[in-house]
Amino acid sequence: MELKELINIAEQQRNNAKKIRIRCCSAAGCISSDSPAVKKGLENAVKAAGLEDSIEVASVGCMKFCGRGPLVQIDPIGTIYEQVKPEDTASIVAALNDQEAEVTATVGDENHPFFSHQKTIVLENSGHIDPQKIEEYIAAGGYQQLYRVIYEKTPEAVIDEITRSGLRGRGGAGYPTGLKWATVAKMDSQQKYVICNADEGDPGAFMDRAVLESDPHKVLEGMAIAAYAIGANAGYIYIRAEYPLAIDRLQKAIKQAKKLGILGSQIFDSAFDFKIEIRVGAGAYVCGEETALIASIEGKRGNPRPRPPYPAQSGLWGYPTLINNVESFANIAPIVREGAEWYSSIGTEKSKGTKVFALTGKVKNTGLIEVPMGTTLREIVYEMGGGIPDGGVVKAVQTGGPSGGCIPASEIDTPVDYENLRKLGTIVGSGGIIVIDNQTNMVDVAKFYMEFSEQESCGKCVPCRAGTVQMHELLTKIFDRKATLADLDKLEALCRMVKDMSLCGLGQTAPNPVLSTLRFFREEYLELIGDNQELRFNPTIVSKHLSGVSHR
Amino acid sequence: MQSVVAPTKNPDRDKRFKVLDVTMKRNQYRQDALIEVLHKAQEIFGYLEENVLTYIAKELKLPLSRVYGVATFYHLFQLKPKGDRTFVVCLGTACYVKGAKELLEALENNVQLRPGETTPDGEVSLMTARCIGACGIAPAAVFDGRVCGKQLPSEVVATIKNCLPE
Numbered sequence: 019m020e021l022k023e024l025i026n027i028a029e030q031q032r033n034n035a036k037k038i039r040i041r042c043c044s045a046a047g048c049i050s051s052d053s054p055a056v057k058k059g060l061e062n063a064v065k066a067a068g069l070e071d072s073i074e075v076a077s078v079g080c081m082k083f084c085g086r087g088p089l090v091q092i093d094p095i096g097t098i099y100e101q102v103k104p105e106d107t108a109s110i111v112a113a114l115n116d117q118e119a120e121v122t123a124t125v126g127d128e129n130h131p132f133f134s135h136q137k138t139i140v141l142e143n144s145g146h147i148d149p150q151k152i153e154e155y156i157a158a159g160g161y162q163q164l165y166r167v168i169y170e171k172t173p174e175a176v177i178d179e180i181t182r183s184g185l186r187g188r189g190g191a192g193y194p195t196g197l198k199w200a201t202v203a204k205m206d207s208q209q210k211y212v213i214c215n216a217d218e219g220d221p222g223a224f225m226d227r228a229v230l231e232s233d234p235h236k237v238l239e240g241m242a243i244a245a246y247a248i249g250a251n252a253g254y255i256y257i258r259a260e261y262p263l264a265i266d267r268l269q270k271a272i273k274q275a276k277k278l279g280i281l282g283s284q285i286f287d288s289a290f291d292f293k294i295e296i297r298v299g300a301g302a303y304v305c306g307e308e309t310a311l312i313a314s315i316e317g318k319r320g321n322p323r324p325r326p327p328y329p330a331q332s333g334l335w336g337y338p339t340l341i342n343n344v345e346s347f348a349n350i351a352p353i354v355r356e357g358a359e360w361y362s363s364i365g366t367e368k369s370k371g372t373k374v375f376a377l378t379g380k381v382k383n384t385g386l387i388e389v390p391m392g393t394t395l396r397e398i399v400y401e402m403g404g405g406i407p408d409g410g411v412v413k414a415v416q417t418g419g420p421s422g423g424c425i426p427a428s429e430i431d432t433p434v435d436y437e438n439l440r441k442l443g444t445i446v447g448s449g450g451i452i453v454i455d456n457q458t459n460m461v462d463v464a465k466f467y468m469e470f471s472e473q474e475s476c477g478k479c480v481p482c483r484a485g486t487v488q489m490h491e492l493l494t495k496i497f498d499r500k501a502t503l504a505d506l507d508k509l510e511a512l513c514r515m516v517k518d519m520s521l522c523g524l525g526q527t528a529p530n531p532v533l534s535t536l537r538f539f540r541e542e543y544l545e546l547i548g549d550n551q552e553l554r555f556n557p558t559i560v561s562k563h564l565s566g567v568s569h570r
Numbered sequence: 571m572q573s574v575v576a577p578t579k580n581p582d583r584d585k586r587f588k589v590l591d592v593t594m595k596r597n598q599y600r601q602d603a604l605i606e607v608l609h610k611a612q613e614i615f616g617y618l619e620e621n622v623l624t625y626i627a628k629e630l631k632l633p634l635s636r637v638y639g640v641a642t643f644y645h646l647f648q649l650k651p652k653g654d655r656t657f658v659v660c661l662g663t664a665c666y667v668k669g670a671k672e673l674l675e676a677l678e679n680n681v682q683l684r685p686g687e688t689t690p691d692g693e694v695s696l697m698t699a700r701c702i703g704a705c706g707i708a709p710a711a712v713f714d715g716r717v718c719g720k721q722l723p724s725e726v727v728a729t730i731k732n733c734l735p736e
């Protein structure tokens with residue numbers, strides 16, 4: 019495969035394009051609301067009208083407005099139809115021929131802020147190309163950056179580009195991606211690995227699933243560029259078993275790329291080899307933690323281990339390993355294509371580029387959004403999300419899942435980036451934004467997350483294993499109105515202890531939902547405690563008690 | 571549909587072990603393929619019975635403790651038989667905020683089915699999931715692998731009741 023052939027495939031694909039293209043969403047959300055039947059209906063309607071020469075019906079990835087699926091959009095006019103049923107399809111096709119014809123499906127507003135405020139980099143192809151056809155990805159310019167990198171750039175130049183772009187890890191912690199790459203590249207080792215972390219476990223987050231279902235090749239290209247830059251020849255994608263469609267599409271994508279000589283041995287007839295294997299998880303949240311993930315790929319229990327050594331020094335089977343999140347990898351090809359300066363011109367001073375969020379909860383418009391870093395929560399919740407249905411009031415916005423916290427409505431003008439959210443006691447996390455209205459009790463929310471952390475704690479270290487159980491019991495006691503102020507003190511002390519003493523990120527961040535609700539919604543805790551009288555918790559008694567234990 | 575017939579005690583007589591052999595062979599009997607092999611075993615047998623775990627341990631030359639340790643660590647591996655059909659209620663945050671708890675309460679009150687339990691006739695198992703990623707259509711449930719969005723308590727009760735004998 020040479021660049022010329024790649025361009026040939028792209029041109030051929032473009033020449034084959036028909037005048038009108040009906041795009042039908044085929045991501046998991048729309049499929050569950052019957053989009054395959056809609057697509058079939060559209061195809062039959064086109065056939066029945068004898069318009070096969072001028073109209074094509076395409077299965078595409080996520081079209082973002084998941085709450086209103088199944089979605090159908092017409093190119094090039096841009097009309098979008100929402101909640102399309104199979105019986106609507108004939109009228110949609112008829113309207114393409116006859117402007118007067120009435121369409122039975124709801125016509126959406128393609129200029130709605132939900133769409134117009136988006137800036138798509140990671141999702142640039144999502145909802146436009148058929149994720150199961152490598153030709154469509156190539157026609158959209160795909161794999162040309164990999165070619166360019168192999169033939170025109172040194173590994174150092176690639177790492178420099180990524181470093182200057184200011185891209186930070188999209189998995190949650192926000193570690194500078196370029197720095198991570200440089201660390202692994204510096205390691206002197208015969209064998210290195212690239213791992214894509216697709217173990218998207220945060221409840222309320224489905225960005226990575228959408229990227230993998232909608233544009234799997236983009237992630238593969240990003241991984242291959244990373245492998246070239248750090249000197250790896252093998253990679254793994256660790257994906258949760260709960261995403262069967264994404265697994266299926268990835269498998270297909272890898273097969274197609276291999277067949278064209280874009281993955282495997284001697285990529286683009288160069289000396290660069292890179293093969294990718296998929297590893298399927300088995301339902302353990304802790305495996306999103308990098309050392310636990312590596313253990314799981316090795317076929318072991320997903321227990322984390324202390325760092326250092328970091329995976330960059332000693333990772334999979336003891337070799338230097340680069341682990342990045344799906345969204346981080348999906349950013350790579352666009353950065354190489356448009357340049358570091360372009361990327362770093364988007365976003366805020368310390369958080370560059372865009373971030374994909376899954377906007378859910380008590381909000382009118384639910385779905386996927388990709389916005390520049392620094393977009394305010396007000397813009398996301400009210401303008402794009404359309405506020406709360408039935409005139410409800412926003413009480414808080416939860417970000418970062420079980421490791422994050424709740425931002426009160428009073429802080430809704432906060433621009434979303436790594437630093438600002440950290441100041442508010444939460445994190446960007448993988449990207450779930452869950453809107454909470456005033457009918458939800460915040461203690462209940464904290465209890466929900468603590469139950470999650472309790473059940474997902476791997477049990478290796480005591481602070482997390484025992485601490486989450488105790489915190490959950492205390493929260494239940496408070497929620498059941500059986501607690502006293504002493505219990506509240508105990509809870510806060512425990513939170514600090516678990517945060518400081520736990521081995522891995524799961525335990526260290528498990529108290530965050532409690533701490534942040536205590537910080538902003540303390541009155542709800544106090545209200546549930548009410549008049550329950552008891553002496554306040556006295557730390558000196560506890561320390562005496564503890565020292566008594568240790569002297570025994 | 572997954573089989574729930576208990577594996578016969580003798581691996582030589584049960585043809586399903588042959589299918590498992592193929593998977594192990596394809597992974598070159600590598601010990602790090604244990605999770606893949608367990609996935610396959612559960613797909614074939616419906617759950618992981620002790621003699622299946624012993625067989626895998628022997629074939630991959632791993633201590634049984636290691637195989638058992640991995641099988642019990644991951645939530646998706648079942649060591650007990652499930653019902654013929656499964657109903658999974660998603661308990662992700664978005665579903666929780668939109669009333670997943672009410673779905674479970676309705677099932678408990680109307681058909682006496684709690685998470686992790688199977689109906690007395692072995693027909694339906696009720697399970698919960700952390701997050702199935704269908705947050706856009708919360709609250710969601712998965713009935714026999716099919717995702718159903720925007721569920722109402724009455725709806726889920728009707729779904730289960732339909733599966734039960736009169």
